[in-house]
Amino acid sequence: MVETEYSVDIGFIISKAPAESNLVANTLEIARGAVKQGKSIELFLISDGVWLIKKNQKNPAAKIFNEIRKNIKVTASKDHLEGAGIEEKEIVDGVSLTKNTYKSMVELVMENWKKVVSI
C-alpha cells in the first residue's frame, strides 16, 4: 500500500435510489454518525444514487441527507442526472456536478478519501 495524505476521512459512493430499500438511509445514518464524530465526509452519487439530491423528497434517506448535507461534500454524476431526466434546477444547492464521472470517482477514491464505502 502507498502512503498518502488524504483530505477526506470517509467517502461514500451511492449508486442506489433513496427509496428502493433501506440501504441508502442506513448508509447515511453511518455518515451522520461520522459527521457527529467530527469526521470529514464526502458523497459521490452515481447511477440511481443521483435521485438523492432531488428537491422536495419525503423518504427516510432524503431526511437524513438534508440534515447533513451542509456539513459534507457532495458530488453527483451529471450524465446520470441527465439519464434520470433530473434538471439542475430540481436539485438541492451545494452539490458539485461532474461530467467526467468515472475519472472523478477514481480520483476521489484513490487520492482524496482515506476510507471508502460503496453501495
Add this chain to the structure above:
Amino acid sequence: MSEKKTLTILLTKAPYVSEAADMALYTALKAKKMGYNVNLFLYLDGVWSAHITQEKEFNNPGVWLKWAVKKGIYVGLCERCSKARDLTDENIVDGLVICGSYKFMDMLKASDKVLTFGG
C-alpha cells in the same frame, strides 16, 4: 518512480439486471487508464458477465471484460460461484481466471482501496 496504488473491485451482480456490472467495468478500465493497478473479482452472480462471449448489438459486458484483460487488469472469478453456475474455462471470456476466494483475500491485502458494485 513512485509506487503505483492498487484498486480492487468486487462485482456481485449479474449483467443487465442493473448498472452494477457496467459501473464495475467502467471504473476498472478508467482506473487502469489513470495508471493504477487494478484487480476485478467476480463473485456470486457477478460471474455471469464472464459468460458473455458472443457479439451483441447492445451493451456487452463480455467485450468490456476482454478489453480489461487486454489492458492488464487481473480478472478473477470465484471458483465456487462459477461451479454453481456451470461456468468453466471453456465457456467464459478468454484470459479470466477461475480462482478461490483466497485469491480475493490476496487482492484485498495488496489493495489501497476496495470498491463493491452490486451489493
